[in-house]
Amino acid sequence: MNTIRASTKGLETIDRLRQQKGWNRQSQAWCQEAFTTVATLRRFWQRDPIQQDTFIRICHAVNVERWEEVVEGAIPASAVQLVRSDGMPDVSIFYGRPDELAKLTQWITTDRCRLIALLGMGGIGKSTLAVRLAEQLAPQFELVTWRSLRYTPSLEKLLSELTQLLCERTDLAQSDTIEEQISSLIEGLQRHRVLLVLDGWETVLSSGDFAGHYREGYKSYGEMLQRVGQEGHKSCLLLTSREKTPEISLLEGQTAPVRSLNLTGLGEVAQEIFRSEGLADEEQWSRLIQIYRGNPLVLQVIATFVRELFGGSVTEFLRQGGTLITGDLNYFLRQLFERLSSLEMQVMQQLAHTQEPMLLQQLREALPDISNQDLLGALQSLWWRSLIERSATGAFTLQPIIAEYTIHYLKWLRDKEE
Numbered sequence: 001m002n003t004i005r006a007s008t009k010g011l012e013t014i015d016r017l018r019q020q021k022g023w024n025r026q027s028q029a030w031c032q033e034a035f036t037t038v039a040t041l042r043r044f045w046q047r048d049p050i051q052q053d054t055f056i057r058i059c060h061a062v063n064v065e066r067w068e069e070v071v072e073g074a075i076p077a078s079a080v081q082l083v084r085s086d087g088m089p090d091v092s093i094f095y096g097r098p099d100e101l102a103k104l105t106q107w108i109t110t111d112r113c114r115l116i117a118l119l120g121m122g123g124i125g126k127s128t129l130a131v132r133l134a135e136q137l138a139p140q141f142e143l144v145t146w147r148s149l150r151y152t153p154s155l156e157k158l159l160s161e162l163t164q165l166l167c168e169r170t171d172l173a174q175s176d177t178i179e180e181q182i183s184s185l186i187e188g189l190q191r192h193r194v195l196l197v198l199d200g201w202e203t204v205l206s207s208g209d210f211a212g213h214y215r216e217g218y219k220s221y222g223e224m225l226q227r228v229g230q231e232g233h234k235s236c237l238l239l240t241s242r243e244k245t246p247e248i249s250l251l252e253g254q255t256a257p258v259r260s261l262n263l264t265g266l267g268e269v270a271q272e273i274f275r276s277e278g279l280a281d282e283e284q285w286s287r288l289i290q291i292y293r294g295n296p297l298v299l300q301v302i303a304t305f306v307r308e309l310f311g312g313s314v315t316e317f318l319r320q321g322g323t324l325i326t327g328d329l330n331y332f333l334r335q336l337f338e339r340l341s342s343l344e345m346q347v348m349q350q351l352a353h354t355q356e357p358m359l360l361q362q363l364r365e366a367l368p369d370i371s372n373q374d375l376l377g378a379l380q381s382l383w384w385r386s387l388i389e390r391s392a393t394g395a396f397t398l399q400p401i402i403a404e405y406t407i408h409y410l411k412w413l414r415d416k417e418e
């Protein structure tokens with residue numbers, strides 16, 4: 001693996017950034033965030049060559065935007081391995097997530113997982129985290145490649161692009177069956193150590209049904225997933241999805257090479273979003289984060305709204321009561337709700353109206369027309385979509401913004417029908 005060292009000028013930049021973080025040069029917090037030791041950090045400061053991936057993590061920990069710019073001399077050609085493609089988000093502004101990065105790094109590098117699903121509600125930060133991780137891990141792979149599924153490419157098209165990249169095969173015959181194409185992909189994943197990121201898996205899943213069913217014409221995506229998870233190879237497929245898929249659910253396990261991580265909100269570090277928007281009333285920021293469950297997309301929309309309509313006063317905004325659903329959020333949430341089946345909608349309606357966490361038995365009593373099997377199916381599906389929460393007592397509930405939007409959405413549906 002490559003070793004690199006910082007330039008003198010590069011160290012000055014790092015020094016400035018670490019002061020902003022309030023860290024000293026051999027800070028434990030820094031070591032923890034960069035998954036390194038004090039000894040290595042010391043070598044970094046002495047400008048001794050260190051492993052490239054450690055170097056990158058040390059830089060990222062103090063929010064260096066482009067680590068390439070603080071390196072001494074030219075970057076070794078093999079360092080530029082991340083194949084960027086359309087739709088890949090810019091992650092130059094990135095807060096928190098040290099635990100998630102540590103866990104995923106361990107799964108990929110130590111445990112050698114073959115298939116990982118990064119799951120969570122829309123806007124929670126799946127794509128952002130996946131890019132950050134891909135950037136950090138790039139030096140450990142021969143190739144890191146990113147594909148957005150936003151425009152739902154056919155699997156044939158996706159596989160033909162990927163196999164060309166991995167197998168340098170340009171002779172893929174049109175007549176190759178989808179099974180043969182998947183085999184070619186696996187062959188590429190066996191021959192090279194590749195990190196393949198597929199972003200937005202939910203777009204190949206259908207709506208109006210329970211979560212995890214494939215859209216018409218996209219079932220072969222599920223077959224690919226199953227084979228990548230089951231067959232031996234030395235690569236990793238990381239997918240991000242708003243919904244869990246059955247293949248992951250069946251194959252995953254704590255020691256299995258298939259795992260999933262449910263991403264939750266950003267936590268207190270989301271205060272940075274309010275700071276960058278210049279909001280006032282810092283003592284109320286934690287409350288906003290709690291109400292919106294640290295969802296960075298939602299918090300960004302809210303922060304802009306508070307700045308524009310309340311002159312930045314969070315106190316004034318909170319005085320309005322309720323969880324305000326602005327125009328932008330309306331559109332975003334409608335996308336999530338339009339995917340729900342009618343059974344799921346009935347459960348959502350019940351939870352939103354009760355406004356209290358409900359145990360399974362209470363839900364059964366409140367919804368006597370739904371069979372036990374359907375009710376359990378609907379709950380699992382909502383769980384897979386990250387739309388319901390479970391309280392400490394095991395009762396089901398909705399986060400405030402989802403509860404409020406459920407009522408709003410049902411009214412909107414009724415108005416539309418009239």
Ligand SMILES: Nc1ncnc2c1ncn2[C@@H]1O[C@H](COP(=O)(O)OP(=O)(O)OP(=O)(O)O)[C@@H](O)[C@H]1O
Pocket residue numbers: 089093094095096097120121122123124125126127128129200240241242266296297300
């Ligand atoms: N760790 C983070 N630090 C700073 N901003 C973040 C972070 N995570 C996410 N964001 C911001 O939040 C927004 C939503 O993030 P992202 O697109 O990654 O969410 P997602 O879970 O992939 O959503 P979707 O399901 O809609 O694809 C983006 O504007 C992104 O910049």
Ligand SMILES: [Mg+2]
Pocket residue numbers: 126127128199200240
């Ligand atoms: Mg995304």
